[in-house]
Each structure stands twice: as C-alpha cells, then as structure tokens.
Amino acid sequence: MPVLLHDTMTRETLPLLPRRADGTYGMYCCGPTVYGPAHIGNFRTFVLQDTLRRVLETEGLRVRHIRNITDVDDKTIRGAQAAGKTLAEFTRGWTEKFHRDCAALNLLVPHVEPGAVAHIPQQVRMIEALVARGHAYVAKDGSVYFKVCSCPDYGKLSHLDRSRLATQSTNSAGEANDADEYDRESAADFALWKARKPEDGANFWPSPWGEGRPGWHIECSAMSLEHLGATFDLHAGGVDLCFPHHENEIAQSECATGVKGFAAHWFHSAHLMVEGAKMSKSLGNLFTLDDLAAKGWSPMEVRWALLAGHYRSPLNFTFKGLEDARSALAKLERAADALLAAAGFSRAEFAPPSVNETQVTWGRFAAAWERLRDDLNVPGALGEAFKALAAPAADAAQARQDVAGLARLLHALGILPFQERPALAVPEAVAALAARRWEAKQARDFAAADRLRAEIAAAGWTMLDRKDGYDLRPS
C-alpha cells in the first residue's frame, strides 16, 4: 500500500510511487529566501515537507530530497547593502541561521541544498534554450522574458484561465506591479533574466544578453533539472507559490527541455494564521523560533503545534495552541515511559527503526500509521495514537511491539520525545526566595514556606515542588 497524497494539478488523491527505474523518489521543495530569519509560517511548510519525506522513508522509499536556497533577489540584495556586507556574506549568515532552526525543529537535512548563485550557468543555459525555441524574447534593456502565449497549456496547475491573465486589470495585485514592468509584450510574461540596474551594486553576472541576474522562477527550473532531471516525482511549496511561481516553473521547464510532465505530483501546504490574523510585519506577528524560545517554548512544542492541523487547511497558530501542544507532548511522553517500563526497556532503547528493517512492527499503532499514510493526516494519526495509548499494554510482548510501533510513528512525524526543555533564566531574587522556601519546607516550617510561595508568586513565578527539589516557571 503506497502513501496517498492530494495532488494540486489533478485535484485527486493519488499514490506516491517512484517513477525512476532505480526506485529513488525525487522531491524538490522550494526553500527559503535567505534575507532574514525564517518565521513559523515558513516552517509550517518545511515541517510538512519533512514529515512527508519521513512518511515516505518509513514506507520504505529511498527519497532524494532537494531544497533550494534563494540567495539572490531584490530582498537579499537590499538586505546585504543595508548590512554593509557582500551578498555572499549576508546570505551565508542567514543560511546558517536557517540550518540551526531546521536542526532544532528536527528537520532532516536535504540531500542537496542548491543555491541560485551557484547555478547561474545552468539558468543561463535554460534561458538560451527557451530563446532558441521561441519561448522567450530579449527586451530592449537586455532583460529576457518568457512568452506565456507560446505555452498552450500555461495555467494547468493553478487552473487559471489564460485569456484572463493578460487582460485582467481589476485584480488586487495589478496596481503594485511596477517593479517588473520593463517592456514586456504581455502583462502575463515574466522575467527570466533581469538586466543589470545601478541598484544591483556588484551583484550581476555575464550572459549572452549582457550583465544582469536571473529572475526568480528560473532558478528552481534549472536546479531541479540539474539535480533531479527533466521529470521527477514531487514538487512542494506553500500555496502561495502555486501561482505564479510553480506555474512558471512548469512552463519554463517543459518548454526548455521539450519534455512534458515536469513534476508528477504537486504538494502545496496551506498557510499559517497567527491568533486569527494573517501574518504580517505590521501586525508584529511574524514569530521566529527565537521569539518563541524567548517565551519558553521548545522547538518540539513548536513542531507539534505546527503539525496540529491538516496540511490542506489553514492553521491558526496561537499561544493556546502551544500550551495544548506542550500538554499533549508531555502526556505522550508519560505514556511512552509507561510503555517502555512495561516492555522492560530504557529510554535509550526508544530509537527510530532502521530504514532497512524488514520486520515492520506497528503494535497498536497500525491505525495511526494508516492515517498518516492517507494524505498525511497528522491530526488523525495523533488521535489514533492517543486512543491506542489509553489502555495499558496487555503484556510485555505487546508492550515491546508497541514501543517499536510508537517509535516508528514518532520518527515518521519527526517528534523527538524526552527532549530537555531549555531552562528559563530565573531572576536571582526569585531563585533566592525559592531556596529559602525549600529550606523552610524541609524544616516543616509551613507558615514560612507559604509566605515565601506568595512572595514568589508576587514576583510573577510559580514554584513547583518535586520529591527531591523544585522547578520554577513564570506564572
């Protein structure tokens, strides 16, 4: 039974099967533009892509995962100039930050992470092919545009009517489109190569059409061709990329190579809302992982919260949702501990299964896995997992099966249990009060202990007693 996933192009839920003879499953994911820290909206998409990859690998497929880094565009150039750095220095810094965040969220490292700047020749070659085949034209200033009307099935992914694309004037985005208004033959045509402008600074490259830089869409076409070939299994991104980015990629790639069927399957994840509102800088709700860490939320709690909804529905990210995630994760960890104890295992033995393991054991988590395999239904899978966990294992043998199944399931979800939560910085005064209260409690001076508890509460902290000590957390 293969993994099933909804496909944007056909609008059907289809099996995910490798098309290559060698059995590898090639997936290309549109990665970040590295001009600042990625926010949780970006990470919802990357977490979902990572989860899909994990599910495919758990199913036994050998996945080849490509995720690009966009390291040249208006935003990166402006950012580098504002920071007084070269483009390469600037984007390297943000790429490294991105990698740290990905690691914290337990995202598997892609097999290749190609960058646009490192693939200029490939992009130029593809543009040359498009010009040679009559799918692109050179404008007066040396920019090159893709001729949308030369591609009869343009619009097949987003199901947009081509006749409307060129003529529409009342759409919401029509107004703010001056940046690329050079001298296109049609409003629907898009830039493949942008002629050098003064504001580009040192960021230009030679080409047959003069100095300049590649347009945005062409990088993914060139890099997917370079690393996966003219056709490959799956292409992923956020819903916003469906049009025009992915539509343009299809047009460029298929027209340049002459091979139809650029990507066999399209995986788009819905956007994230924050506290019921669209994320935007003006609302100040563009949280980064660091923002959330500063408020005491661990990356695993964030990952859980980001996975809490089905990928095709918009997810409303809230602090209540993070609290839910924290409680649910803690509950899962307790249940896992109980299972480990029943099986006679230690936490160290709660390891993900090896990829080549032939004996696939799901124990009582088979139903959860079925959910996951059917259109990446994470909420359904979690529901089944908790249902399975509600009753204790019948005996040690079942507990051992369950441990294997749960470990496998959590590995597929990328959930790492038993992570240390980062300790919050406790103010010295509060720490001192807590120490005094602990002493008072040990001396059974409960009146003093209660008084100190109240003082700690007044300072905004809650003291939680354990048998052998205590924890402090902001109240």
Next chain:
RNA sequence: GGUGCGGUAGCCAAGUGGUAAGGCCGGGCUCUGCAAAAGCCCCAUUCGUCGGUUCGAUUCCGACCCGCACCUCCA
C-alpha cells in the same frame, strides 16, 4: 469577478450512508503539609442554514449564508 479551501463541543481537530476519534480547557474523585503534578471518571441526542435522495445523512445532491486563501515575484 475568477479559482480553490473550509464552517463538527468553551478552544484545537479527525471522521463515517447506520447513528460523533483524539488533544486542550473545565468539573468530580484519589493522592498530597499547601500549591502543582499524576491516576481514574465525567464533559456534542449533535456536525453553518434550508430543501432533496434514502429504511436511515453530519456524511450524497441542490440552493443559500458565513469565513479564509490565491489571482505576477509572499512558505
């Protein structure tokens, strides 16, 4: 206007032509100097509205209402 997604308990969120998973919160009990935690139990006669098909619909069909997203460079 076009295209798409969705409206299920206080919140989040699955799901099915046969009578509503799960998580969070809340309530009760047990345990416990107190507090918290934990364990156990309880918590939607009902699935946006109105029709239709059906022995039976939340699930299929139609209409309507509401929300959201995209419609040229935002994951």
